[in-house]
Amino acid sequence: MSAPEIRTIGVVGLGAMGAGIAQLSIEAGYETVGREVTDELGEKARDRIAHFLQRKVDKERMTADERFAVLERLALQTELAALSDCDLVIEAIVEDLEAKHALFAELEGIVRPDAILATNTSALSVTEIASAVSTPERVVGMHFFNPAPLMPLVEIVRAELSSDDAVDAAYTLGERLGKKPIRCHDTPGFVVNRILIPLLNDCIRALDEARISPEELDTAMTAGAGWPMGPCTLVDLVGIDVHVHASEALYEKLREPRIAPPPRIVAMRNAGLLGRKSGRGFYSYD
Numbered sequence: 553m554s555a556p557e558i559r560t561i562g563v564v565g566l567g568a569m570g571a572g573i574a575q576l577s578i579e580a581g582y583e584t585v586g587r588e589v590t591d592e593l594g595e596k597a598r599d600r601i602a603h604f605l606q607r608k609v610d611k612e613r614m615t616a617d618e619r620f621a622v623l624e625r626l627a628l629q630t631e632l633a634a635l636s637d638c639d640l641v642i643e644a645i646v647e648d649l650e651a652k653h654a655l656f657a658e659l660e661g662i663v664r665p666d667a668i669l670a671t672n673t674s675a676l677s678v679t680e681i682a683s684a685v686s687t688p689e690r691v692v693g694m695h696f697f698n699p700a701p702l703m704p705l706v707e708i709v710r711a712e713l714s715s716d717d718a719v720d721a722a723y724t725l726g727e728r729l730g731k732k733p734i735r736c737h738d739t740p741g742f743v744v745n746r747i748l749i750p751l752l753n754d755c756i757r758a759l760d761e762a763r764i765s766p767e768e769l770d771t772a773m774t775a776g777a778g779w780p781m782g783p784c785t786l787v788d789l790v791g792i793d794v795h796v797h798a799s800e801a802l803y804e805k806l807r808e809p810r811i812a813p814p815p816r817i818v819a820m821r822n823a824g825l826l827g828r829k830s831g832r833g834f835y836s837y838d
């Protein structure tokens with residue numbers, strides 16, 4: 553296949569990551585179709601994006617007219633069929649292989665044969681996701697980091713059957729979104745999560761071993777290791793459920809004990825302490 557020129561981007565799933573990716577897309581000038589399962593969830597994502605763009609206006613990094621024009625580029629839809637004209641679709645739905653398979657199989661029947669299908673999966677295999685479609689050469693990973701509008705990296709993941717054209721098109725798009733893309737292969741956790749997930753789990757184990765509080769651990773890693781954000785603040789931001797799920801998925805593939813989620817954080821997930829999104833994790837939020 554030869555990759556199309558990217559003019560219109562689809563984003564499926566407008567949670568924290570999908571909304572961030574949609575924000576990047578409209579700010580970079582792309583017509584963007586954002587798909588959520590209900591109008592309410594779509595509006596919530598638009599409000600979130602509108603809020604962060606307003607902060608840019610407040611700080612004089614954008615004019616009110618520019619903000620208006622940027623928001624105009626986002627079309628919210630609940631029907632997948634609305635993605636038919638997209639040149640590239642980025643999936644950012646729940647981290648569940650069956651759900652992703654169902655979505656990719658349906659998308660394949662909707663978009664043009666040359667459209668690229670990208671997944672923002674953190675811990676699933678892009679090759680396995682691509683196995684749901686009859687044209688796996690058009691499937692790549694585009695793994696953004698939370699918060700997507702602020703974190704410069706995007707991992708461009710080559711699955712077993714990805715075409716060079718699809719990988720190159722995703723890389724070029726990463727650059728046009730203002731990111732620093734890196735190319736990598738479809739290995740468990742790709743590059744950053746392969747390193748960061750065991751490291752964060754070690755940090756959580758140190759809480760109990762060193763008998764310190766989350767505040768003290770965060771101070772240790774910001775003031776002693778130069779991290780921009782302490783590990784407890786970071787896991788609360790990413791979502792305790794997301795972190796536990798990613799740890800379990802990587803542990804299943806790599807079987808390294810450090811990757812397994814510590815019992816403390818599994819218990820937090822089971823108790824509904826999910827971090828910022830639920831109002832309470834290691835810290836409490838208003």
Ligand code: 3HC
Binds near residue numbers: 572699745790794
């Ligand atoms: N979306 C859009 N804009 C946002 C935002 C978001 N989620 N969060 C903040 N902003 C905007 C806000 O308008 C904010 O200004 P305001 O507070 O005046 O409104 C502006 O960005 C700047 O925000 P901050 O002052 O908080 O920015 P900092 O300079 O403190 O940097 C940071 C924030 C870049 C997040 C920094 O703390 C950092 O690098 N933290 C580490 C994050 C990290 O490691 N992420 C990776 C997680 S792992 C992952 O994502 C993998 C996945 O697979 C699970």
